Amino acid sequence: MNRPEEYRALLEEGPTPGQRAFAGAAAVSLEEAQHRLLAELAPLAGEVVPLGEALRRHAARDVRAPRPVPAEPRAALDGYAVRCEDLGTLDTDAIVWLPLAGQQAAGLGAPAPLPPGAVHRVATGAVLPQGADAVVRWEEVEVRRTAHGMVEVGFRRALEAGEGVVPAGEEAAQGQLLLRVGSRVDAAAAGRLAVAGLQEVVVRRRPRVWLITLGDELLAPGAPYQTGGTYDSNGVMLAGWLRCLPVELTVRGPLPDDLAALTAGLSEATEAGADLVITSGGISAGPYDLVAPALEALAGRILFRQVRVHPGKACAAAIVRGVPVVAVPGSPSAAAVDYWVLVRPALVRLLGGRWEPLRLRLPLAGGYPRPSRQRRLLWARLLAGPDGAPWVQAGAVQRSSAVASLAGASCLVEVPAGSGPVPEGERVTTWLLELEASETSDEAATSGRR
Numbered sequence: 153m154n155r156p157e158e159y160r161a162l163l164e165e166g167p168t169p170g171q172r173a174f175a176g177a178a179a180v181s182l183e184e185a186q187h188r189l190l191a192e193l194a195p196l197a198g199e200v201v202p203l204g205e206a207l208r209r210h211a212a213r214d215v216r217a218p219r220p221v222p223a224e225p226r227a228a229l230d231g232y233a234v235r236c237e238d239l240g241t242l243d244t245d246a247i248v249w250l251p252l253a254g255q256q257a258a259g260l261g262a263p264a265p266l267p268p269g270a271v272h273r274v275a276t277g278a279v280l281p282q283g284a285d286a287v288v289r290w291e292e293v294e295v296r297r298t299a300h301g302m303v304e305v306g307f308r309r310a311l312e313a314g315e316g317v318v319p320a321g322e323e324a325a326q327g328q329l330l331l332r333v334g335s336r337v338d339a340a341a342a343g344r345l346a347v348a349g350l351q352e353v354v355v356r357r358r359p360r361v362w363l364i365t366l367g368d369e370l371l372a373p374g375a376p377y378q379t380g381g382t383y384d385s386n387g388v389m390l391a392g393w394l395r396c397l398p399v400e401l402t403v404r405g406p407l408p409d410d411l412a413a414l415t416a417g418l419s420e421a422t423e424a425g426a427d428l429v430i431t432s433g434g435i436s437a438g439p440y441d442l443v444a445p446a447l448e449a450l451a452g453r454i455l456f457r458q459v460r461v462h463p464g465k466a467c468a469a470a471i472v473r474g475v476p477v478v479a480v481p482g483s484p485s486a487a488a489v490d491y492w493v494l495v496r497p498a499l500v501r502l503l504g505g506r507w508e509p510l511r512l513r514l515p516l517a518g519g520y521p522r523p524s525r526q527r528r529l530l531w532a533r534l535l536a537g538p539d540g541a542p543w544v545q546a547g548a549v550q551r552s553s554a555v556a557s558l559a560g561a562s563c564l565v566e567v568p569a570g571s572g573p574v575p576e577g578e579r580v581t582t583w584l585l586e587l588e589a590s591e592t593s594d595e596a597a598t599s600g601r602r
């Protein structure tokens with residue numbers, strides 16, 4: 153924490169013309185800001201990785217089943233494989249005895265064909281012998297040994313073809329789409345590829361992300377407290393969210409409010425091949441707010457300079473030497489909103505996915521007490537409402553400087569500009585932050601390319 157003498161003079165002078173211009177710039181809507189930023193980004197190159205390293209990354213190609221899954225019909229039960237026609241139309245009083253002609257455990261290759269009028273003992277997952285068309289569980293049959301030492305199996309009911317059988321190709325036909333380009337590989341998706349015998353997948357490479365926090369007033373977490381100091385919580389919080397994504401993260405800061413230090417930090421990131429740079433702090437209109445002057449000094453192409461949303465208004469994006477830079481505000485809740493509504497969409501795009509949070513209209517538990525001149529986003533959590541259906545509840549502390557209501561929040565609730573207070577139970581648009589609609593539907597994955 154350090155305020156050099158020369159900055160006292162700066163404070164007396166007030167904002168520079170550049171800062172004034174930046175602060176006075178017309179704010180764009182959140183959707184326009186997202187559009188301008190995403191339009192500059194493209195999915196990164198693909199690379200082949202083992203399934204275990206693909207988690208949370210997005211497929212760079214469609215993946216199709218190299219063979220049917222399962223490749224042959226399999227027994228779904230431990231029991232006996234039979235030809236249904238050999239049992240005819242049994243009723244409960246009758247019993248049909250058929251000789252045991254063989255047995256088949258799982259994993260033992262192709263069994264001998266089932267002779268007509270006989271049965272095979274089979275284990276769950278065993279290949280069904282050719283000729284068999286049903287499997288009955290062993291609990292349902294009787295077994296006896298004849299005078300000649302032969303084993304016979306007694307059936308008391310008829311079976312339908314297909315009963316107790318997993319047909320070949322039930323899970324996937326040969327060539328069926330298992331993973332669509334752009335979809336995220338989670339553990340289940342990786343398992344689905346492994347089931348088809350695949351061991352690797354082509355996913356987008358990890359974005360190289362730089363996070364730079366700024367502010368002379370910032371103290372490293374754990375440092376002794378000094379009056380007026382503020383602990384660098386954004387560094388911890390934003391890095392924490394970034395580390396939940398498959399990125400290569402470099403964290404710098406807190407840097408001093410110094411133009412040379414900031415331009416050096418941004419230059420270092422662009423020279424190191426950053427795919428995205430995030431700065432925190434120094435983006436509003438004060439004399440120490442040097443992000444705009446730094447972007448200017450580096451001949452950055454500004455994409456937008458303020459967003460019509462609160463918290464999170466003081467946010468800008470630029471392309472600096474070909475690298476996208478998103479400047480989020482220092483105020484922690486504002487930085488967090490901009491992370492979720494701007495940085496995260498950008499990252500998902502670089503990762504090769506489509507950012508589209510699931511938006512639901514849900515009743516607001518407890519309401520929201522204030523009118524809102526600006527479009528507002530509130531940190532909120534899902535809960536079971538009085539009717540047992542999902543409701544949403546906004547945290548009590550929504551000021552842009554406070555993080556108290558972020559912990560445990562799973563959604564953002566919208567209060568449209570010029571509305572509020574919101575009464576208890578009124579439906580509000582709720583963005584479920586972690587549930588991206590594009591990633592939720594398996595049917596979408598099988599219905600062809602977009």
Ligand SMILES: Nc1nc2c(c(=O)[nH]1)N[C@H]1C(S)=C(S)[C@@H](COP(=O)(O)OP(=O)(O)OC[C@H]3O[C@@H](n4cnc5c(N)ncnc54)[C@H](O)[C@@H]3O)O[C@H]1N2
Pocket residue numbers: 175365366367369370382383384385386387432433434435436437438441463464465466480481482483484486552553
């Ligand atoms: N004259 C105007 N003043 C302000 C405006 C404006 O339009 N005109 N916008 C306000 C809004 S909105 C916000 S949000 C803040 C954002 O300011 P900055 O991005 O310039 O952020 P700082 O001034 O650097 O810091 C603001 C606040 O946050 C604390 N901070 C900063 N970095 C961190 C960090 N890494 N971890 C935790 N806390 C941090 C900092 O100490 C300040 O208290 O500007 C309004 N002003």
Ligand code: MOO
Pocket residue numbers: 461462463464465466467481483486552
């Ligand atoms: O960016 Mo400021 O958050 O609107 O509070």
